[in-house]
Amino acid sequence: MPLPIIAVLGSLNVDLVTRTPRVPSAGETLIAGGFSTGYGGKGANQAVACARLSRRAASPSAGTVEVRMVGAVGVDEFSGGFLDSLRRDGVDVRGVRTLGGGERTGVAVIVVEEASGENRILVSPGANDRVEARPLLPEGTALAVFQLEVPLEVVLVNARDAKARGVDVLVNPAPAVPLPDELYEGLGHLVVNESEAALLAGKSAEEITPDSDLTAVAADFIRRGVKNVIITLGSAEEGVFYHTAARQAEALPGKLVAAQKVQVVDTTAAGDTFVGAYAVAVARNRADPTKTAFDMDAAIAFANRAAGQTVQRKGAQSAIPWVDEVPEA
Numbered sequence: 001m002p003l004p005i006i007a008v009l010g011s012l013n014v015d016l017v018t019r020t021p022r023v024p025s026a027g028e029t030l031i032a033g034g035f036s037t038g039y040g041g042k043g044a045n046q047a048v049a050c051a052r053l054s055r056r057a058a059s060p061s062a063g064t065v066e067v068r069m070v071g072a073v074g075v076d077e078f079s080g081g082f083l084d085s086l087r088r089d090g091v092d093v094r095g096v097r098t099l100g101g102g103e104r105t106g107v108a109v110i111v112v113e114e115a116s117g118e119n120r121i122l123v124s125p126g127a128n129d130r131v132e133a134r135p136l137l138p139e140g141t142a143l144a145v146f147q148l149e150v151p152l153e154v155v156l157v158n159a160r161d162a163k164a165r166g167v168d169v170l171v172n173p174a175p176a177v178p179l180p181d182e183l184y185e186g187l188g189h190l191v192v193n194e195s196e197a198a199l200l201a202g203k204s205a206e207e208i209t210p211d212s213d214l215t216a217v218a219a220d221f222i223r224r225g226v227k228n229v230i231i232t233l234g235s236a237e238e239g240v241f242y243h244t245a246a247r248q249a250e251a252l253p254g255k256l257v258a259a260q261k262v263q264v265v266d267t268t269a270a271g272d273t274f275v276g277a278y279a280v281a282v283a284r285n286r287a288d289p290t291k292t293a294f295d296m297d298a299a300i301a302f303a304n305r306a307a308g309q310t311v312q313r314k315g316a317q318s319a320i321p322w323v324d325e326v327p328e329a
């Protein structure tokens with residue numbers, strides 16, 4: 001049987017990270033504490049998460065799902081290494097266009113102030129802004145995964161195309177902007193963190209907590225046409241809330257699933273790992289003819305265990321675990 005295909009349509013950014021004891025004032029030059037580069041961007045991070053969480057570290061070419069990255073890079077000193085790195089993780093990059101005409105790969109310049117641990121980030125979208133608003137998903141896609149670091153029109157056109165083709169759709173609306181109604185209609189999976197949930201629901205961040213009426217918040221998305229709503233609440237104590245159209249139809253409330261209790265080192269890419277792990281569970285379920293219903297609790301628990309590994313490591317893509325590094329339930 002062919003493997004189910006997850007297509008991740010989104011951004012590829014190179015992270016240029018400078019650590020500094022303090023941020024220089026205007027006109028001042030400081031010697032930094034250190035410099036590193038890394039591959040990132042929500043699209044690429046989620047593609048890597050999908051690939052690693054369906055593969056063992058020792059055999060990236062053999063996975064339980066096929067992962068296709070769709071996006072764009074420029075012709076510059078970064079793009080070749082970036083695509084090679086994705087390939088080494090088992091991601092198929094035939095859907096990533098290399099744009100000429102002087103266009104550059106997306107770059108995030110990140111300044112980390114060591115004393116406070118605070119980040120200052122400047123993103124130059126470059127080629128990500130030039131992804132074309134036309135159907136781009138590969139033939140045979142089972143699940144299409146979108147974020148919002150490429151133009152919204154690209155997401156709308158491709159989500160529309162996916163739904164028309166019977167492809168399941170997951171939207172992780174980050175960075176969040178108000179979304180048109182059509183994106184919610186027939187949407188398979190909406191995965192949001194607290195602040196994204198607040199913005200989309202027109203509420204304040206304080207209104208999205210484990211103690212607030214998250215069933216009512218999710219019910220509003222379900223009424224607009226979403227089948228599964230997942231709200232990640234961050235820490236282990238708070239966990240992940242989910243609600244589904246099926247539960248709502250039976251007048252059941254949403255559910256909270258606990259996250260992993262772990263020693264947190266760096267939460268970068270935690271959300272992207274969660275999305276990737278959950279997407280793998282969804283795609284595998286769609287491809288399995290013996291399973292009648294999707295086990296949402298198991299999918300979220302797997303995603304929590306995977307993201308729980310990411311937060312124990314420094315870095316973005318480098319922190320995302322392979323499936324054999326995720327602890328058993």
Ligand code: ATP
Nearest residue numbers: 193232233234235236259267269270271272304307
């Ligand atoms: P980011 O933008 O940092 O990638 P996010 O804000 O989109 O993340 P969060 O809700 O902070 O997403 O975290 C996503 C998931 O990562 C959580 O649902 C959980 O599984 C895991 N996670 C995050 N923080 C912690 C923590 N402190 N302890 C254990 N797990 C965590």
